Amino acid sequence: MNIVEGFKLKNPSRVGLVGLDSVISIFLVVTFIAFFFFISVFNEGESLPKNNGIGKIYSDLLEQLNSDLKFASKAEFPDSAGSSITVSSNNGEKVFYFLKDGNLTRENSQGKSKIMINDVKRCCFYQNPSIPSLISVVIVPSNSEIMPFFTSFAMRNWKS
Amino acid sequence: MRQKPPFHKLFACKKGVTVTELLLTFCLLTISLAPLYYLYTLTKKPPERSNAELLAVLLAQHVVEAIVASKISNPESLPPMTSEEPLVTHDGDVRSVSIYFRNLFGKFQGVSIEDDPVLYWAFKPYQCKLDTYYLEDQLYKVIAYISYQEENRQKRVYLERLLDQRIPYSSTPGETSP
Numbered sequence: 001m002n003i004v005e006g007f008k009l010k011n012p013s014r015v016g017l018v019g020l021d022s023v024i025s026i027f028l029v030v031t032f033i034a035f036f037f038f039i040s041v042f043n044e045g046e047s048l049p050k051n052n053g054i055g056k057i058y059s060d061l062l063e064q065l066n067s068d069l070k071f072a073s074k075a076e077f078p079d080s081a082g083s084s085i086t087v088s089s090n091n092g093e094k095v096f097y098f099l100k101d102g103n104l105t106r107e108n109s110q111g112k113s114k115i116m117i118n119d120v121k122r123c124c125f126y127q128n129p130s131i132p133s134l135i136s137v138v139i140v141p142s143n144s145e146i147m148p149f150f151t152s153f154a155m156r157n158w159k160s
Numbered sequence: 161m162r163q164k165p166p167f168h169k170l171f172a173c174k175k176g177v178t179v180t181e182l183l184l185t186f187c188l189l190t191i192s193l194a195p196l197y198y199l200y201t202l203t204k205k206p207p208e209r210s211n212a213e214l215l216a217v218l219l220a221q222h223v224v225e226a227i228v229a230s231k232i233s234n235p236e237s238l239p240p241m242t243s244e245e246p247l248v249t250h251d252g253d254v255r256s257v258s259i260y261f262r263n264l265f266g267k268f269q270g271v272s273i274e275d276d277p278v279l280y281w282a283f284k285p286y287q288c289k290l291d292t293y294y295l296e297d298q299l300y301k302v303i304a305y306i307s308y309q310e311e312n313r314q315k316r317v318y319l320e321r322l323l324d325q326r327i328p329y330s331s332t333p334g335e336t337s338p
Contacts, residue, residue: 021179021180024180024183024184025179025180025183028180028184028186028187029183031187031190031191032183032186032187032190035190035191035193035194036190039197042201054211054214055209055214058214058218062218124265126264126265128226128264129263129266130263131226131229131233131263132233133229133232133233134225134226134229134230136222136264136265138279140278140279144278146211147212147214147215147282148215148278148279148282149218150219150222150279150283151218151221151222152221152222152225152229153225154226154228154229155229155232156228156232158232
């Protein structure tokens, strides 16, 4: 018996180790698995670490500070440590932000106050001497696991 | 007149379904689910921002607002384009601190670990880059990029702003000031 005869198949019309049906089956199974693998990877990419619920508080605070400070014409710092600020706008409206008992509170001209964020360890409003129309705000929460809040606002109506 | 076959015989199958046919059906069903899944992801609310991304957005706002404030103080000033720079000094890093974080709280070299360790460690993972473009109609575009690493992936957020590119008036018509 020569080598060629040794590899001869029983059915001479079929050539190869596996049939067409098996190849298609394998292909379909692989497609099926690949699809679900793609979905799992796609979902994994979306599951980023969450922000301990501070995101909503910081977003609200940012929105409020934006509306108060961006259109302000003057900023005063009653406290030398910079933990409070009085912001005046051109229409005579005044807003007062101050830190009391760990709560950063906003008070408007009518005396209506609202706690913007609680459990604050340190709060600082800072006017940059080289760019006086720029007010920077730093808020450090008591919980050290929560990141600090830091950003700045340019007073659009500022006059030197 | 030809009689109709009974209803239960209409779907009578003489030959059984093969595994290949079954798999093909599953595969087609799976593929048809893909657009439905895509539609589902579109209707879902955007994922919540992580702590790192939230701070990056706040830092980008600081850069843009610092540029706007400089423009209010000096209407002719335009911010320069900068490469990626750290927000605080790093050990062994020769790059200087980004100009937008240098004069914070009266510290020329930016926040140091001795002055404010909380802010220092919060700022350390971030880098700031500014791109600028001259546009038509005397407009100048600035894009502030804040890049950081999260889950071993480099990420960045950006804020862009259009500014007036005011040309200084010359004393004589046709003459431009230097």
